[in-house]
Amino acid sequence: MPDAEQSNMTILRMNRTGLRLLLVWLFAAGVSFTEASSAATGADTLPPQVADINQAVEQVWRDYEIQPAPEADDAVWCRRVYLDIIGRIPTYDELTEFTGDRSAEKRAELVETLLYDDRYTEEYAQHWSNVWTNLLIGRSGGNDDDDMTSREGMQKYLRDSFARNKTYDQIVYELVTAVGSTTPGTPNFNGAVNFLVNKVNEEDATLATSSTSRIFLGQQVQCTQCHNHPFNQWKQQKFWEFNAFFRQTRALRRFVPGTDDVAYMELINEDFAGEINDPEDALIFYELRNGLQKVAYPVFTDGTEIGRSGFLEDVNRRDELGRLMLQSEYLDKMLVNRMWSMFLGHGFTRPIDDLGPHNPPSHPVLMDSLAAEFRENSYDLKKLITWITLSRPYQLAAILGPNNEIDDPAIGETPKFSRFYLRQMSAEQLYASLVTAADAKTGGTYEEQEEQRRRWLQQFVVAFGTDEGDEATTFNGSIPQALMLFNGDLIKNAIRTTPGSFLDRLSQTGRSPQERVTRLFQAGLARRPTKKEVQVAGQLLYARKNDEKEMLQDLWWAILNSNEFIMQH
Amino acid sequence: MQFMKTPAGMTRRHFVSHLAGSTAAASAAWQLGGTIQANAEEMRKKRKSAILLWMGGGPATIDIWDLKPGAPTGGPFRPISTTGNMQITEHMPMVAQQMHHLSVVRSMSTREADHQRGRYYMHTGFVPNPNIEHPSYGSVVAHELFDQRPELEIPPFVTVGGAGAGPGFLGMAWSPFAVTSNGRVRNLQMKLDDQRLMQRMAALNLIEEGFSSRTRDLPASEHAKVLDKTFDLMTSDQMEAFRVEKEPEEVKERYGTSNFGQGCLLARRLVEAGVPFVEVDLGGWDNHQGIHTILRDQKLPELDRAMSALVEDLAVRELIDDTVVIWMGEFGRTPRINQNAGRDHFARAWSCVVGGGNLNGGLAVGETSRDGTSVETEPFSSEDLMTTVCKGLGISTEKTFTSKNGRPMKIAGGGKLIRELIA
Numbered sequence: 008m009p010d011a012e013q014s015n016m017t018i019l020r021m022n023r024t025g026l027r028l029l030l031v032w033l034f035a036a037g038v039s040f041t042e043a044s045s046a047a048t049g050a051d052t053l054p055p056q057v058a059d060i061n062q063a064v065e066q067v068w069r070d071y072e073i074q075p076a077p078e079a080d081d082a083v084w085c086r087r088v089y090l091d092i093i094g095r096i097p098t099y100d101e102l103t104e105f106t107g108d109r110s111a112e113k114r115a116e117l118v119e120t121l122l123y124d125d126r127y128t129e130e131y132a133q134h135w136s137n138v139w140t141n142l143l144i145g146r147s148g149g150n151d152d153d154d155m156t157s158r159e160g161m162q163k164y165l166r167d168s169f170a171r172n173k174t175y176d177q178i179v180y181e182l183v184t185a186v187g188s189t190t191p192g193t194p195n196f197n198g199a200v201n202f203l204v205n206k207v208n209e210e211d212a213t214l215a216t217s218s219t220s221r222i223f224l225g226q227q228v229q230c231t232q233c234h235n236h237p238f239n240q241w242k243q244q245k246f247w248e249f250n251a252f253f254r255q256t257r258a259l260r261r262f263v264p265g266t267d268d269v270a271y272m273e274l275i276n277e278d279f280a281g282e283i284n285d286p287e288d289a290l291i292f293y294e295l296r297n298g299l300q301k302v303a304y305p306v307f308t309d310g311t312e313i314g315r316s317g318f319l320e321d322v323n324r325r326d327e328l329g330r331l332m333l334q335s336e337y338l339d340k341m342l343v344n345r346m347w348s349m350f351l352g353h354g355f356t357r358p359i360d361d362l363g364p365h366n367p368p369s370h371p372v373l374m375d376s377l378a379a380e381f382r383e384n385s386y387d388l389k390k391l392i393t394w395i396t397l398s399r400p401y402q403l404a405a406i407l408g409p410n411n412e413i414d415d416p417a418i419g420e421t422p423k424f425s426r427f428y429l430r431q432m433s434a435e436q437l438y439a440s441l442v443t444a445a446d447a448k449t450g451g452t453y454e455e456q457e458e459q460r461r462r463w464l465q466q467f468v469v470a471f472g473t474d475e476g477d478e479a480t481t482f483n484g485s486i487p488q489a490l491m492l493f494n495g496d497l498i499k500n501a502i503r504t505t506p507g508s509f510l511d512r513l514s515q516t517g518r519s520p521q522e523r524v525t526r527l528f529q530a531g532l533a534r535r536p537t538k539k540e541v542q543v544a545g546q547l548l549y550a551r552k553n554d555e556k557e558m559l560q561d562l563w564w565a566i567l568n569s570n571e572f573i574m575q576h
Numbered sequence: 577m578q579f580m581k582t583p584a585g586m587t588r589r590h591f592v593s594h595l596a597g598s599t600a601a602a603s604a605a606w607q608l609g610g611t612i613q614a615n616a617e618e619m620r621k622k623r624k625s626a627i628l629l630w631m632g633g634g635p636a637t638i639d640i641w642d643l644k645p646g647a648p649t650g651g652p653f654r655p656i657s658t659t660g661n662m663q664i665t666e667h668m669p670m671v672a673q674q675m676h677h678l679s680v681v682r683s684m685s686t687r688e689a690d691h692q693r694g695r696y697y698m699h700t701g702f703v704p705n706p707n708i709e710h711p712s713y714g715s716v717v718a719h720e721l722f723d724q725r726p727e728l729e730i731p732p733f734v735t736v737g738g739a740g741a742g743p744g745f746l747g748m749a750w751s752p753f754a755v756t757s758n759g760r761v762r763n764l765q766m767k768l769d770d771q772r773l774m775q776r777m778a779a780l781n782l783i784e785e786g787f788s789s790r791t792r793d794l795p796a797s798e799h800a801k802v803l804d805k806t807f808d809l810m811t812s813d814q815m816e817a818f819r820v821e822k823e824p825e826e827v828k829e830r831y832g833t834s835n836f837g838q839g840c841l842l843a844r845r846l847v848e849a850g851v852p853f854v855e856v857d858l859g860g861w862d863n864h865q866g867i868h869t870i871l872r873d874q875k876l877p878e879l880d881r882a883m884s885a886l887v888e889d890l891a892v893r894e895l896i897d898d899t900v901v902i903w904m905g906e907f908g909r910t911p912r913i914n915q916n917a918g919r920d921h922f923a924r925a926w927s928c929v930v931g932g933g934n935l936n937g938g939l940a941v942g943e944t945s946r947d948g949t950s951v952e953t954e955p956f957s958s959e960d961l962m963t964t965v966c967k968g969l970g971i972s973t974e975k976t977f978t979s980k981n982g983r984p985m986k987i988a989g990g991g992k993l994i995r996e997l998i999a
Binding site for chain 1: 708731748751752753754761762763764765766772775776777778779780782783784786787788790791792793799802803805806809810864865912914915
C-alpha cells in the first residue's frame with residue numbers, strides 16, 4: 008500500500024482525540040493563515056467622528072501599555088460587517104467581489120452599500136427589526152396565547168421604520184406615544200403600540216414604567232417599585248412619578264363580531280380620574296414598605312413636572328413623556344452604548360442598560376462625545392453605524408495576543424477594545440446565515456417563511472414567568488444548540504446534494520476538487536482552507552470512494568458546525 | 577498504538593464500539609469488561625445527587641411553611657401537623673406526610689428582592705457582579721460529582737421546564753441541559769452510519785483546533801467539550817431515562833399530570849440513571865394580587881401532589897439518603913397583604929426547604945417574629961444554604977478554583993453550615 012494511502016486509512020480509523028493530538032503536533036510546525044491586507048478604510052475621506060473614536064480608544068491602549076491585535080484581513084472583516092449590518096454572512100459571490108476589489112476605500116464603500124443600496128434595504132430592515140423586537144417585547148412576546156402583543160405587528164412597524172431610515176428619536180417617540188390597533192390589516196393599525204400593549208393593563212403599568220426607562224434611558228428602576236434602590240439615585244417616589252405618565256393608557260380587547268374571540272387589541276388614551284376620582288388633580292398612590300401611602304404625579308426623571316390634570320384635552324401624558332425623553336441626554340447615551348456593544352461585543356458599561364454615576368463607563372469621554380455627535384446628526388442610525396464600523400477597533404482581528412493579554416472582559420477586565428471580542432451569533436443571525444449557506448430560500452410565501460423562522464427560534468426560548476417578563480435563551484453554545492446544528496432540518500437542507508442544491512451547483516464549478524474545497528471554506532468561513540484541511544478533504548474523498556459530492560457534504564457539515572462558523576469574529 | 581487508549585471525554589463503550597465498527601460487538605466487549613463493571617457498581621453505591629425544585633417568581637413561604645395564624649399578616653390558611661416536628665399549610669396534606677424527610681429553614685434572610693438578582697443569588701450563593709459569572713448549584717454539583725459516575729453519558733446537569741442557571745467560570749461544558757417535562761430531546765437522530773459520523777467529527781475537530789489556536793480565546797476552546805458531550809448523548813442508551821412516558825399510568829397520576837408533576841417524575845428517573853443534578857421549575861409564584869385564591873386552587877395542590885410523590889418515591893427506592901432535595905424560590909413575599917390582596921417581593925425573612933442526602937429531616941430550623949416580618953434567630957443566607965447542601969452531598973466548599981486571570985474563586989461564597997441540619 009502506498010504511503011499516502013496508508014496514512015489516509017490511519018486518520019480515518021482514528022478517533023477524535025487521537026486526531027486532535029496529531030494536529031497539535033502538526034500545528035507545532037507553525038502555519039500562518041492570515042494574508043496581509045492593507046488598511047482599506049480610506050483614511051483620508053473618513054468622517055471626523057471616526058478619528059474621534061480612534062483617538063479615544065488608542066489613548067486607553069497607551070495608558071495601559073498594550074498593543075492592539077493586527078488588523079483583520081479583508082475576507083474576515085467582510086463577513087463581520089455583513090453579519091452586523093444585515094444579519095447574515097456574505098454569499099461566496101459577495102465575498103469574492105469584495106476581496107477582489109482593488110479600491111483603497113473599499114471598506115467604507117462596502118459599509119455604504121450595505122446601508123444605502125436598495126439591494127440590501129430589506130435585509131437591513133429585517134435584521135434591525137429582529138434586534139429591536141427582541142429588545143422591546145422579548146423573544147417570547149406575542150408567542151403566548153394570553154399575550155396580547157402582535158409580534159407580527161411589532162415587526163412590521165420596525166421593518167418599515169428601518170427601511171425608511173426613520174431617525175431614532177422619531178422611532179422612540181412613536182413607540183412611547185403610540186395609539187391604535189396591534190395587528191396588521193385591522194382598523195387603526197399601528198404596529199408601534201405593540202411595545203406597550205401588554206405592559207399597561209396589569210399592576211398599574213409597572214412593566215411599561217420599567218421597560219421604557221431601562222430600554223431607552225438606561226435607568227434601572229424595577230427595584231424601586233417597592234423600595235428605594237440600594238445602589239443608584241432612583242427613589243421609590245421617582246418610579247411612581249414616571250409610572251404616572253402611563254395611567255391614561257389602556258389596552259382594550261376588540262372582538263370578532265358576534266363572538267367572544269379577541270380579534271386584536273387596541274391601545275388607547277382616555278381621561279384618567281386618578282385614585283381619588285378627581286380628574287382635575289389625577290394623583291396616584293403607592294405604598295411604602297411600612298404600609299404608609301404616598302402620592303405621586305407625573306414628573307420626569309430630571310424633575311420636570313407636567314400638568315396634574317387627567318383630562319386628555321388638558322394633558323396627554325404619554326405625548327409629554329415622549330417629548331421629555333427626547334430632551335434627555337440619557338436617550339443619546341443609551342443608544343450609543345447599545346449600538347457600540349452590538350458591534351464591538353461589549354458596551355462602555357456593564358450591564359449596558361444601567362447608566363448613571365453608580366456605574367462609571369470604561370470610556371466616559373468617548374461615550375459622551377459619540378452621544379453628542381449622534382444627537383447633532385439628527386439621530387441618524389446609519390451614520391452612527393458608519394462611524395463605528397469604520398473605526399479602528401472594529402478593524403482589528405479577534406486575537407488575544409501577548410501584548411494585549413489584559414484586555415479580556417470575559418474574566419472581568421474592563422474592555423479596552425484592543426481586539427475584536429469573539430461572540431456568539433444571535434439565533435436570528437445564525438438562522439439567516441444557514442439559509443445563506445444553503446444558498447436557497449426555505450420556500451413558501453413570506454408569511455410561511457416567517458412562521459418557519461419563528462418556530463425555529465422559539466425552541467431556544469425559556470420564559471421565567473415573572474411579572475417583569477424575564478426570559479432566558481438556551482441558545483448559547485449549549486448541547487441543544489449543538490444537536491440542532493448536528494441534525495436539524497436547516498442543516499439537512501444546507502448539506503443536500505440533490506440537483507440544484509448548493510453543493511450540487513458547487514460541484515459543477517472550478518477546475519479541481521481542491522478548488523471546490525477552497526470555495527466551500529470561503530463560503531462558510533471567509534478564508535481558504537489550511538494545508539491540513541485540504542489533506543483531510545482528500546482523506547474524506549478516499550473514504551467516500553471518490554464521490555466528491557459526498558466528500559463536500561461531510562466537509563460542509565463540519566464547517567457549519569464549527570465555532571468559527573457560529574461565532575462573530 | 578497511541579490512539580488505542582481511551583481518550584479523555586469519550587466513554588469506553590463508544591471508543592470500543594467505533595473501533596469495532598459495530599455496536600453489537602461493542603456491547604459484548606463491554607459486558608466482558610468485568611473489573612470495570614465491578615468498579616462501576618462500587619461507585620454507584622456512593623454516588624450522590626440533588627434535585628432542586630425551583631419556585632420561579634418568589635413563593636409566599638408565610639402561607640406555606642411558616643404560617644402566622646391570628647397575626648394581621650397571617651392570611652386565611654390554617655396550619656396542620658406533619659410527620660416532622662413542624663406544622664405547614666393545610667393545603668399541602670400529602671407533603672405533610674413526608675415532612676420527616678424534609679426540614680424547613682424558617683430563618684432565611686437575604687437582600688435581593690428583584691427577580692433576576694434574587695434568582696442569580698439563590699442559584700449561586702453570590703450577589704450579581706458584572707465582572708464575573710459564578711457557577712450555579714447545578715454546575716457546581718455536576719462538576720464536583722461527575723467523577724463518581726464514569727459510566728454517565730448523558731448531561732450531568734439537567735433542567736426541566738426552565739432555564740436553570742449558568743456554569744459561570746466552570747465553562748460551557750457545565751451548563752444546564754434544558755428539556756421540557758415530557759423529556760423530549762430535539763434533533764437527536766442523525767441517521768448516518770457511525771463510521772461516517774466519526775469522520776465528519778474528525779474534520780470538525782480540525783477546524784475547531786485551528787480557530788481556537790488562532791484566536792486564543794476561551795469560548796473557542798470550550799466548544800470542543802460541548803461537541804464531545806453532544807456526540808455522547810446521540811449514541812447513548814442512557815437517553816432512555818428521558819422517556820418519562822414509559823412510566824405506568826398510576827405513577828404518572830400520583831405525581832400529577834401537570835408539567836411540574838411530570839417534571840418531578842422525570843427528575844426521579846434521571847437521578848436513578850445517575851444524573852447528579854436535576855432542576856425542576858414551577859413558575860407562577862409572583863402573586864402581587866389575589867394571592868390566596870391562586871395558592872389554594874392552583875399552586876399548592878399542584879406542588880403538594882408532585883413534591884410528595886417525589887419524596888415518597890425516593891424514600892421507597894432507598895434513594896433519599898443519597899439525594900438532596902431543595903425547595904426554594906428567589907425570595908419570599910411580604911407579610912403585609914397589599915391593596916390588591918397580593919403579597920409583594922420580600923427577602924428579609926422567609927423559608928427554604930431541604931432534606932435527603934446526609935441532612936437531617938423533620939426539623940424546623942430558626943424562627944421568624946409573630947407577624948413574620950423579621951428573623952428572630954440566627955439568620956441564614958443563600959451562601960449558608962448552599963454550603964449546607966454541598967455538605968449533604970459530600971462536596972467540599974473549601975476547594976479553590978482558579979479563574980483564567982489567576983483569581984482564586986470558591987463556590988458558595990464562603991457560607992457557614994446550618995448546624996441543625998448536619999447529621
